[in-house]
Amino acid sequence: MPVYIGLDIGGTKCMVAAADAAGRELARARAETPTGLREGLDLLHAMIARVAGDAPIAGIGAAIGGPLDYATGLVSPLHQPEWRAVPLKAIMEARYGCPCAVDVDTNVAALGEYRLGGVTADRFLYMTVSTGIGGGFVVDGSLYRGAGGAHPELGHQSVPPRCAHPARVACECGAPDCLEALASGNGIRRVYGKPAEALTDAEWAEVAYHLGQALRNLAAIYAPGVITLGGGVAVGGGSRLLDGIRATMAAHTRLVPLPDVRLSALGYDTALRGAISIAMHGF
Numbered sequence: 001m002p003v004y005i006g007l008d009i010g011g012t013k014c015m016v017a018a019a020d021a022a023g024r025e026l027a028r029a030r031a032e033t034p035t036g037l038r039e040g041l042d043l044l045h046a047m048i049a050r051v052a053g054d055a056p057i058a059g060i061g062a063a064i065g066g067p068l069d070y071a072t073g074l075v076s077p078l079h080q081p082e083w084r085a086v087p088l089k090a091i092m093e094a095r096y097g098c099p100c101a102v103d104v105d106t107n108v109a110a111l112g113e114y115r116l117g118g119v120t121a122d123r124f125l126y127m128t129v130s131t132g133i134g135g136g137f138v139v140d141g142s143l144y145r146g147a148g149g150a151h152p153e154l155g156h157q158s159v160p161p162r163c164a165h166p167a168r169v170a171c172e173c174g175a176p177d178c179l180e181a182l183a184s185g186n187g188i189r190r191v192y193g194k195p196a197e198a199l200t201d202a203e204w205a206e207v208a209y210h211l212g213q214a215l216r217n218l219a220a221i222y223a224p225g226v227i228t229l230g231g232g233v234a235v236g237g238g239s240r241l242l243d244g245i246r247a248t249m250a251a252h253t254r255l256v257p258l259p260d261v262r263l264s265a266l267g268y269d270t271a272l273r274g275a276i277s278i279a280m281h282g283f
C-alpha cells in the first residue's frame with residue numbers, strides 16, 4: 001500500500017508523518033532540527049524511512065519557513081541560516097521518484113485547517129501566532145498568492161502600539177511598529193520581559209487588543225468569513241486571548257461582515273496535516 005509523506009520543517013523541530021490513501025496518519029516521527037544543512041537533510045531521510053517502512057511513497061508535501069519559491073521548490077528558511085537556495089523539491093523527487101510539493105509553513109497550515117478543520121467559508125484566513133506571526137489566505141479553496149508568487153506577511157502590518165512599554169516595541173524586520181513586535185512570542189518577551197505563558201490578565205488584554213486591531217484591518221481589506229488562529233501563543237492564550245480579540249473586532253469593525261474568529265481545530269498539527277494534504281492533492 002503506497003503512503004503519502006508530510007514534512008513540517010521548523011527552525012527548532014521537525015515532524016514527519018506517513019498517511020494512507022485516505023489521509024489517515026499511520027506513523028509519525030519528531031526530532032530537533034540540526035543546524036547544518038547536510039545533517040538536516042540526512043535526518044529528514046532517516047525520519048521518512050522510519051515512518052514509511054517498506055511502503056512505496058506516492059507523494060511528499062513539505063511545510064517550511066520562508067522565503068521560498070513554491071514553483072521551483074527552492075527554499076531559504078530565515079531561521080535556518082545554513083539552508084540557502086536549497087532545491088528541496090528536486091532533492092525529494094530525485095530520491096523518492098514521486099511528486100513533492102513545497103510551500104511556506106503558514107500557507108500549508110492554512111490549507112490544512114481549511115481542508116481538515118471543518119471550515120466551510122469560501123474566504124478563509126489563517127493566522128499563526130507563535131515565535132513570529134504569519135498566515136495564509138484561502139479563496140474558493142485555493143491559496144491567495146502575492147505578486148510574482150510573493151508570500152504576504154500578515155505579521156508585518158503596522159499596528160499602533162497601545163501598551164505599557166511602547167519604547168520596547170521593535171520588529172526583527174527593522175520596522176518599528178509591526179504586529180509581530182507586539183503580539184508574537186518574541187515580541188511579547190521584548191515588550192513584557194517574560195514569555196507569553198507568564199502574562200497577567202491585563203497584559204493578555206493588551207496583546208488581544210493589538211491582534212484584534214490587526215485582524216480588524218484584514219477584515220476591512222479582505223472581508224473573510226472565518227479567521228482561524230493557530231500557533232503556540234494563540235493556543236496557549238486560549239479564551240483570554242480570543243475573548244479580547246473578538247471584543248476589539250466587534251467594537252471597531254464597520255461596513256464589512258464581522259468574521260467568525262476561532263482557535264485552530266488541529267492545534268499543533270496544522271502544518272503537518274496540511275503537508276500530508278498537499279502531498280495527496282497538491283495546492
Ligand SMILES: [Zn+2]
Pocket residue numbers: 155156171172173174175178180181
Ligand atoms: Zn516587521
